[in-house]
Amino acid sequence: MTDVSQSKPPSLYAAREPVFPRRVSGKFRTLKWWIMGITLAIYYITPWLRWDRGPALPDQAVLVDMANRRFYFFFIEIWPQEFYFVAGLLIMAGLGLFLFTAALGRVWCGYTCPQTVWTDLFILVERWIEGDRNARVRLFNAKWDARKIRLRLFKWTVWLLIAVATGGAWVFYFADAPTLLVDLFTLQAPLTAYASVFILTATTFIFGGFMREQVCIYMCPWPRIQGAMMDEQTITVGYRAWRGEPRGKHRKSAEAADLGDCIDCSACVNVCPTGIDIRDGQQLACITCALCIDACDDVMDKIGKPRGLIDYVTVEDQETETRGGTSVSIIRRILRPRIIVYTALWGAIGLGLIAALVMRTDLAFSIEPVRNPVNVVLSDGSVRNAYELRLRNMTGFDRDLEISLEGSRNMVLELQGQDTRSVTVPADETLRQRVYLTAPANSGAATAGATEIVMTVSDENSETTASEPTIFQGTGR
């Protein structure tokens, strides 16, 4: 028998290889700076925009009001029963990701994903404080002396400030921003606000500062899903191996004539935020940030070769080019059935939501006939039904709503607890009102089984009406 104590099972854990992305400039880097600026601005500024909705409602343009179960987005106010708008937007977001991934690979990852944007921001800070790649590698390997401690503490402090600002901005979407800001600093804010700020600060700090590409590689489901979304015709970042290989550094040597365009300078590897080599081909860890394109284009300019050794290119085009053919135009790559179907679906849901938004009213009600008992026979033999109405006033103003019966029926309509047929529904509220409907003795509705009726609720001031069908239940004899 073998000695058991000597066995060393292989570890399942891969330690993180530190990545030190080098500074790069070029057209994609510029584009990414712009997108970073715009997305961060949207994130931080949105909660501070104001929008007047009348005295009873909050004036924050974008607000998720959990306590009152309302969602405000500029001129749109969503009530819980209209959650299909949110569902629709989520479906659109999902389809949008499919669409963009099928056409352009992981553009979401490379340009707009919060993980990418904040990591970019954190790397920017890191570079500003500790220097570019080489300086950072040196600092990483250096002993923990005063300078290293100072630089690290400074960097972490700035990161932490950004992280706090990030977590802090998030909670402003859920409460009146100016009030909450004051409350947060005067320790008056609810515990959940502090907890949210704390959790988001921690995740921003850790994900952006320390985990970075690990989030993309190990935590995010998107890289796994993308495989199903992409195909050979998807435009994505790739290395033109037919042009670059065989790679080689020694341009002056005799065999230089046989070498490809790649001078093996590692520029593309050094700038890569996930620390991979795009020359190994399409891979899970590539977030298609296109920085290696910028880096390589720069090198190609310097050695006087055409740009595009690393480029946005489809797998199919690479194959065609290898065989000596010419690649298909970008327009043709985008105008293909799969993309058109995605776009059509996406557009159809969008149009549906817009239609629903246009047809939506700020006055709605529902009728629940009281079925215990179904009806009451009064002393003079007339038959009465009761209905529970839920009147929803989706505006910022109190409204007097008049309830009536559609068509000319000889039934009497009364409101519980009211002398008139009209009731005041406070701004932005749902009011329950019981309505009594009485059919005279021996009338058609009183003796029939069920009679279909329609109730109408109207607001004279705004000339809005809403109608709902229901049933009057007679005695059936």
Place this chain on the structure above:
Amino acid sequence: MADNKREIDTATNTETTGHEWDGIRELDTPMPRWWLITFYITIVWAIIYTIFMPAWPMINSATPGILGYSSREEVAQELAAANEVNAPLDERLANMEIASVVEDPELLRFATAGGGAIFRNYCSQCHGAGAAGAVGGYPNLLDDDWLWGGTLTDIQQTLTHGIRYEEDPDTRYSQMPAFGDILEEEEINSLVQYVLSLSNQEHDAEAATAGTELFMDNCSVCHGEDGRGMQDQGAPNLTDSIWLYGGDPESIANTIHDSRFGIMPAFGGRLSDEDIRKAAIYVHTLGGGQ
């Protein structure tokens, strides 16, 4: 069957459990360290939890835990807090003329909501969750016919002192004689026909005429000469279409023969004055209040 030889698997350099099936041996891969640590932490956490929170079952109750938490206590506190919030409204309700509650919409809504809860707790057993009662002695509270009056004050009185509830000295009391001992079968039949005619139901006109005089002699004292009843006596109106014990000839004959004696318990003393008012207001809003 497995044969228990623990040895090292050469391909993975991992110890095997010694279990072997058809030449396939089971690796004894150790638990990941983080998993084990998490597992131990949960055990430590569980012990700490049982020290601080109620946990170990004893004979009568559980160990209280040093934080002294109790969910009953929490409910009691929440109830007390809710009562405190409602206290001003309760006080207003207790000190006002009950009939004027309709002029105060806020109080009316408060009382109706509270009254509904009280009704479902204490009244629905007989009167039904929907307050529709049941034929055979449980009055329907939704209609506009009232044995003892349908104003807010009447309903409040009925709720407080009950009906024919002998433990309450102020209860309202009346009793219909059982005419089976007094009248002949034939006479009772004539009376039935007369009563049917009062509410315009199908009847034998000849017998009804014969019943007229019997009615005047025996029944009109309480039910009135016109048969419209008398709310002071709890004597029902016989001319309308509402019958507490059924309006068909057989039920009416039974009522006359054996009489009826419905009892409602008094709630004064069991419920607070405000709660009785709330229940009265709730019943009044059900559609029949006068």
